[in-house]
Amino acid sequence: MAVYTSLSQSEVENFISKFNIGSLKSYTGISGGVTNSNFFINTDNCEAVLTVFEELNFDDLDYYFNFMQHLSSHGFSCPSPISDINDNYIHDLKGKPAALISKLSGKVFEEISDKQLIQLAKSFAEMHLISLKFKSRKKNERGLQWMKDTFSMFADKISSDQRELISDELSFLENIPEDLPRGVIHADLFRDNVLFEEDRLGGIIDFYYACDDFFIYDIAIVINDWCIDHNGIIDGKRKKLFIEAYDSVRKINNNEYDALNSYLRLAAMRFLISRFRDQFNAKDAELNTMKDPLFFFEILKNRRQNLN
Amino acid sequence: MAVYTSLSQSEVENFISKFNIGSLKSYTGISGGVTNSNFFINTDNCEAVLTVFEELNFDDLDYYFNFMQHLSSHGFSCPSPISDINDNYIHDLKGKPAALISKLSGKVFEEISDKQLIQLAKSFAEMHLISLKFKSRKKNERGLQWMKDTFSMFADKISSDQRELISDELSFLENIPEDLPRGVIHADLFRDNVLFEEDRLGGIIDFYYACDDFFIYDIAIVINDWCIDHNGIIDGKRKKLFIEAYDSVRKINNNEYDALNSYLRLAAMRFLISRFRDQFNAKDAELNTMKDPLFFFEILKNRRQNLN
Numbered sequence: 139m140a141v142y143t144s145l146s147q148s149e150v151e152n153f154i155s156k157f158n159i160g161s162l163k164s165y166t167g168i169s170g171g172v173t174n175s176n177f178f179i180n181t182d183n184c185e186a187v188l189t190v191f192e193e194l195n196f197d198d199l200d201y202y203f204n205f206m207q208h209l210s211s212h213g214f215s216c217p218s219p220i221s222d223i224n225d226n227y228i229h230d231l232k233g234k235p236a237a238l239i240s241k242l243s244g245k246v247f248e249e250i251s252d253k254q255l256i257q258l259a260k261s262f263a264e265m266h267l268i269s270l271k272f273k274s275r276k277k278n279e280r281g282l283q284w285m286k287d288t289f290s291m292f293a294d295k296i297s298s299d300q301r302e303l304i305s306d307e308l309s310f311l312e313n314i315p316e317d318l319p320r321g322v323i324h325a326d327l328f329r330d331n332v333l334f335e336e337d338r339l340g341g342i343i344d345f346y347y348a349c350d351d352f353f354i355y356d357i358a359i360v361i362n363d364w365c366i367d368h369n370g371i372i373d374g375k376r377k378k379l380f381i382e383a384y385d386s387v388r389k390i391n392n393n394e395y396d397a398l399n400s401y402l403r404l405a406a407m408r409f410l411i412s413r414f415r416d417q418f419n420a421k422d423a424e425l426n427t428m429k430d431p432l433f434f435f436e437i438l439k440n441r442r443q444n445l446n
Numbered sequence: 447m448a449v450y451t452s453l454s455q456s457e458v459e460n461f462i463s464k465f466n467i468g469s470l471k472s473y474t475g476i477s478g479g480v481t482n483s484n485f486f487i488n489t490d491n492c493e494a495v496l497t498v499f500e501e502l503n504f505d506d507l508d509y510y511f512n513f514m515q516h517l518s519s520h521g522f523s524c525p526s527p528i529s530d531i532n533d534n535y536i537h538d539l540k541g542k543p544a545a546l547i548s549k550l551s552g553k554v555f556e557e558i559s560d561k562q563l564i565q566l567a568k569s570f571a572e573m574h575l576i577s578l579k580f581k582s583r584k585k586n587e588r589g590l591q592w593m594k595d596t597f598s599m600f601a602d603k604i605s606s607d608q609r610e611l612i613s614d615e616l617s618f619l620e621n622i623p624e625d626l627p628r629g630v631i632h633a634d635l636f637r638d639n640v641l642f643e644e645d646r647l648g649g650i651i652d653f654y655y656a657c658d659d660f661f662i663y664d665i666a667i668v669i670n671d672w673c674i675d676h677n678g679i680i681d682g683k684r685k686k687l688f689i690e691a692y693d694s695v696r697k698i699n700n701n702e703y704d705a706l707n708s709y710l711r712l713a714a715m716r717f718l719i720s721r722f723r724d725q726f727n728a729k730d731a732e733l734n735t736m737k738d739p740l741f742f743f744e745i746l747k748n749r750r751q752n753l754n
Contacts, residue, residue: 157520184523186521213494260490
């Protein structure tokens with residue numbers, strides 16, 4: 139959905155004049171990104187990303203920016219928030235919240251090598267460990283209750299087979315294990331949120347779903363996108379690679395292993411629901427860049443059969 | 447003087463195990479740097495610099511690391527300190543303080559282009575502006591009193607002409623203007639502390655002389671190294687370029703302009719004194735990498751003739 143908010147050169151110049159980052163040399167709108175407008179900013183001495191938040195409010199953003207700051211101050215490769223001259227991260231730009239973050243090197247890869255997968259797994263486990271020292275708390279706004287509420291808003295618009303499967307699955311998900319290690323999770327770590335310079339991890343981006351939840355749920359979200367074949371079926375070899383690399387940094391306990399399949403199902407449901415919701419809420423012009431909900435239907439059906 | 451403290455692979459591994467930055471892939475000792483031992487560190491997902499401080503103590507380092515953190519959180523290109531899992535920057539390594547900082551891109555240039563000079567000037571002015579919000583205070587340990595005390599320690603080892611010139615100059619420097627804008631200064635911004643990727647500034651390093659002092663003194667230190675010919679004589683065109691670029695970011699006031707020549711003399715004296723001191727304190731093996739004090743004698747004599 140690319141850039142929603144358009145900014146003129148003088149609007150960008152006016153915005154960056156709040157920061158001590160030099161004068162503007164160039165800026166470019168970034169296509170990609172589903173809910174925010176992003177611009178690469180080039181100044182005399184700095185490359186940064188300007189994000190205008192189309193949906194998030196100031197309070198939520200404080201949490202996300204403090205978490206990114208916490209991660210980057212521990213050497214984790216993610217964007218660092220840039221403070222203005224008054225030490226604030228978040229600003230008003232045309233009535234919306236906006237902020238500057240550092241630009242990471244690397245690009246998104248669609249096809250992931252084994253080396254890249256292993257790097258991501260280790261870095262991801264480190265993110266979980268670093269999160270244990272983060273003080274703020276934020277509940278997962280897209281938890282099971284949100285899935286149920288959202289489902290009820292579009293249930294009459296899908297086929298009865300789809301409706302029954304989702305209903306049945308939502309009942310199952312009410313009783314999955316919960317006594318599990320937790321901390322801050324990324325909650326949206328798809329391949330398009332990780333940058334690589336060839337085999338080297340450039341960094342993890344887009345922390346705007348981060349929240350307190352179970353680590354195994356975050357792991358499940360990653361497996362559902364990173365360790366599958368083109369039909370959404372789990373590639374056992376890649377799943378093993380991923381788990382072993384993650385486990386070498388943060389030990390996965392037996393309860394987490396036992397709960398993994400349930401969380402793979404919960405993670406599939408989460409994105410199935412949000413994709414259906416986006417589809418039914420979309421304006422016509424947006425439909426061509428929409429992510430297909432049916433792919434996650436396949437994933438969900440497959441996970442229901444692969445009980446561990 | 448290159449690397450003083452040598453570290454084995456297991457010592458480096460043990461050190462970085464305190465951080466969540468992945469496991470060690472390689473490390474290399476860095477030659478260059480006069481008072482610390484530096485190593486490039488490569489992990490699965492991070493490039494960093496490990497510095498072992500040969501002279502500085504834990505309390506001073508706290509100030510420098512907080513200042514670097516303050517600068518980098520405002521988008522300034524300098525190394526960011528990396529916290530360990532307990533949120534500490536500074537550690538004990540073989541009885542010395544040691545720390546990890548992020549690695550900047552770029553390299554040192556001996557010959558500086560006009561574009562590079564302009565970039566450095568603007569970034570340097572931004573550093574001064576950002577410093578105005580920094581809360582900690584630290585006096586300049588290498589101020590005039592230090593120069594006098596240090597001079598008295600080697601005065602009988604130099605020629606009588608040299609001795610008289612320094613004495614005369616120290617008297618002059620007692621009465622130079624002091625009602626001038628101040629903040630945190632770098633205090634050692636020679637060409638070997640700035641990295642460029644071709645014309646683009648990679649960043650400023652080595653903040654281990656940073657302290658509270660007059661901005662015009664910091665400007666004088668830079669002019670004495672960046673805007674001179676091979677005889678140490680100021681290149682008027684480059685000085686003008688530098689001043690104009692700096693002034694476009696942070697306005698230099700009339701009192702500062704009037705005081706510039708005095709501070710060029712103070713800055714020349716500062717490095718003349720420290721180079722003599724290093725020479726008389728050096729062990730034989732170090733003499734070949736020592737910086738020549740006599741070059742700053744030439745600079746000082748020249749500045750005494752260029753009264754503004």
